[in-house]
Amino acid sequence: MKLFWTYLKPHRKAAAIALLLLIGELAVELWHPLLMARLINDGIMTGDMSVVLWWGAVMVVTALAGFATGIVNSVYAARVSQNFGADVRNALFDAVQSFSLARFDRYSAATLMTRMTSDVTQLQNIVFMGLRIMIRSPIMIVGGIVMALTVDVKLAFALVVLAPLLLVLLVIVVNKGFLRFRLVQEKLDAVNGILRENLAGMRLIKAFVRFGREISRFGAANRELTDRTVSALRLVELTLPALLLLMNASVVFIIWFGSRQMDAHAANVGDVVAVVNYATRITGALSVVSFLVTSFSRARASAARVSEVLAADRDRPEGAEERTAAAGDTTAPAAGAAAGGSRNPESGLRSGTIERVITDGELVFDRVTFRYPGTKEPALANISFAVKPGQKVAIMGATGAGKSTLFQLIPRLYEPERGEIRIDGVDIRRYPVQTLRDSIGYVPQESLLFSGTIADNIRWGKEDASDAEVAEAAGAAQIEATIRNLPDGYATRLGQKGVNLSGGQKQRLSVARALVRKPKLLLLDDSTSALDAATEAKLLDALDGYACTTLIITQKIGTAAACDTILLLEEGRLIASGPHDELLKESELYRRIVASQYGKEALTHVWPASG
Structure with missing residues (x-):
């Protein structure tokens, strides 16, 4: 009633x-x-x-x-x-x-x-x-x-x-x-x-x-x-x-x-x-x-x-602070936040939040553990690593290793059970949700396009983006030439889910949608899998023009080797990290991955310098 x-x-x-x-x-x-x-x-x-x-x-x-x-x-x-x-x-x-x-x-x-x-x-x-x-x-x-x-x-x-x-x-x-x-x-x-x-x-x-x-x-x-x-x-x-x-x-x-x-x-x-x-x-x-x-x-x-x-709870991470506080975790936020705090539904503000803007994109995972609701085994267990501003980081591992889960914790789509994630030295739970997510460009594993024109889909990342900003993002994503060759250019209307585009074209449009935001953190979840090596290399080079920290989930050794560091996950645990040459020497799992893609002779191959 x-x-x-x-x-x-x-x-x-x-x-x-x-x-x-x-x-x-x-x-x-x-x-x-x-x-x-x-x-x-x-x-x-x-x-x-x-x-x-x-x-x-x-x-x-x-x-x-x-x-x-x-x-x-x-x-x-x-x-x-x-x-x-x-x-x-x-x-x-x-x-x-x-x-x-x-x-x-x-x-x-x-x-x-x-x-x-x-x-x-x-x-x-x-x-x-x-x-x-x-x-x-x-x-x-x-x-x-x-x-x-x-x-x-x-x-x-x-x-x-x-x-x-x-x-x-x-x-x-x-x-x-x-x-x-x-x-x-x-x-x-x-x-x-x-x-x-x-x-x-x-x-x-x-x-x-x-x-x-x-x-x-x-x-x-x-x-x-x-x-x-x-x-x-x-x-x-x-x-x-x-x-x-x-x-x-x-x-x-x-x-x-x-x-x-x-x-x-x-x-x-x-x-x-x-x-x-x-x-x-x-x-x-x-x-x-x-x-x-x-x-x-x-x-x-x-x-x-x-x-x-x-009556269901709105966009408020479900019980993470309460669980960490109950477990006696010293990284839990202030009591007001742990209890839910006051919250503005429009801005995502809660007690204990700060108005600071994310400027550098430094990322730290500090003993982070996460499990999905209703599951016994953690999807991520005691993960710790640090990424400096502007670095490119490749994340590798078998299916189910926790790569996409790790990505989803950064914009607080899920909350860790224990531990702390910091951006620019601040626990992400202290940022207003909108401030945090406005600073992140996220490209999911499955490229999802919406009804409308190509320009509309790129502007979906930033509604007030100018034509120049749209073109700049498309150029960096290596899709501008393809768009220019279409009969209606940026005004070309897409079919349902972008059915009139190839897989690689949809991936590049998704990347352009993230880049138009000028993010401080760019998360690419296996978003270049459909690209040839040359196009992918150009895209990665173009990212150097953006002042952002980039994390790339990939299965390609060539992509990983071009990054500053590589995180190797296995069954939710971080088992190795470092640049390509270092992992070749220290990680048996990484050597098996390289050998499976390029053959054993690749283990002695001199790879191009990262960065």
């Missing part, structure tokens, strides 16, 4: 108007049986046509007024529900954007997509129905019973007895329906996950001729979704016959008892007709209840899923 109130509050005026119009429409409907009773008793039964015409005209006019009121109510209800849905989707998107990676990893892409689309649609629909239908039915039921009692207490007695029974039945169905529809939404997550994987990997599926297997996999998930949905709907649909059976029994009782009352001259025809009319209107309202129970159960499940995302 808190979720609905939070996002309905900005639209409360329109919602109030919709509710007032709904009450007006209901007032007309509840008044009509009384008018009909007056028409019958005072007009038809006495044979006075003037009375019949008068009350008939009143009924027509009020019916038209109720019809017009209902139309305007629908307009306002639709406006409120659409704006509510838009606000919730925006809030969800903002929440996901502000997740730390540790938090983000807890949700699959499919479930986040389902929560932003299907779940929000369920909530949006329940808001509309709440302002148009949902509130109408209970008011019609309660109002019908009250009005029937004002007409004849004895005739309306059956309706009074049935009301509590119906209420208990509905509560039971709603509670059971909530659990079943939550399972439906989870199965929808699974279907969306398979669909997303297939759309993203369509080329691979076709290349391996695996469409038959994928069709079967999707079919199985789709059947599970169908079975869960049928189970949930079956529960709710069984409610309607039970409700109608009880209500039709009450109508039969009213007619039977009313005829006996008329025979005894204790009731007149108009009163019996009015009470029967109220009973049938209540029956009509109950026939809508089955649909409402379904919608409410689904909306309740969706609200729980949406609220879970909205």
